[in-house]
Amino acid sequence: MSDTAPILFFDSGVGGLSVVAPTRALLPGAPIVYAADSAGFPYGTRSEAEIAARVPALLGRLVERYRPRLVVIACNTASTIALPAVRAALDVPVVGTVPAIKPAALLSRTRVIGVLGTEATVRQPYVDDLAARFAGDCIVLRHGSAALVTLAEAKLAGDVPDAGAVRRELDGLFSQEHGARLDVIVNACTHFPLLEAELAAVAPPGLRFVDGGPGIARRIAFLTEGQEWPAGVPRDVLVFTRLGEAERRLAAALRFARVEAL
Known part of the structure; x- marks a missing residue:
């Protein structure tokens, strides 16, 4: 595996940054792609059928584009509904988020x-x-x-x-x-x-x-133990499924190295 392969975090919005923070504390050299399904936000008011269909399809596209070493569904709603389907669909390790x-x-x-x-x-x-x-x-x-x-x-x-x-x-x-x-x-x-x-x-x-953030971070560190990370400061990527005015405002506040639309 290339040492530049990122960890992919996925959520309906930016809540998963509460999982990124403890992960970054344990793995400061890890490149991160953070994907927010802004076009589907918020998941909490959607039906189970919508989430079960949407999340595996989006993650399939994200994995194809960014080739991560690990996927983290940093969303309790998506994890409790779609985690088994995502794991069945992807050929990379997938870590879910469930209520603590x-x-x-x-x-x-x-x-x-x-x-x-x-x-x-x-x-x-x-x-x-x-x-x-x-x-x-x-x-x-x-x-x-x-x-x-x-x-x-x-x-x-x-x-x-x-x-x-x-x-x-x-x-x-x-x-x-x-x-x-x-x-x-x-x-x-x-x-x-x-x-x-x-x-x-x-x-x-x-x-x-x-x-569950700290526990998820420890799980990520365990699953990537011994893997190589790129030298220098990681250039993290922020991805939105819809990149409108609200998302651009968020992106400006969060200061990722790159902002992209899926």
Whole structure:
């Protein structure tokens, strides 16, 4: 394999940058292609059938163009719906992103945890299975939020998130029965760690948030152990499936070396 072969990260938007950051900390020399399906954004309000058809097709085109050594689906919604189909379709290793329910259950003292994700993610049977396997003695509350996805995208473009809007989304968990006992919340959307400061500012004292980013980064490092990386500073590529005004504004804020349209 060429030492210039990148790691390909894929998400509906820029939420997967919360996975790129810990990966870059472990693998500073790794070239990265970050692909955002801006034409399909947001996935959380789309049907399972749409996502199951769209994601493998897009990743097939991306792999053909960029020839990555590894693909990371840095999106909980896409992973919980399309991961098996993607792995069957591609001939490169594929790492998925799933809600961090197991570490949340290990941390919880009250045995009440929350899963904060997109509407599509929180209703998946995959989440039922994770809860049954790793949090069987916990009450698992769920709330799907499209608003937090939009707020995270806007924040990276330079806007200041509205604290009241963030608080209202958390209230979707706290207002449920047993919600007052919540002590750990799973950020089950890669966009949500981008709002870490804003979420913490409106959360009750002592509440903890967990996400899968650091664990995914360790998995990527394990799968690429011993591989060669190019010398010098990586020239990362940002790819959009639709490159309009909003995407150009984001690209200017994120400062990738190259910006391309698929």
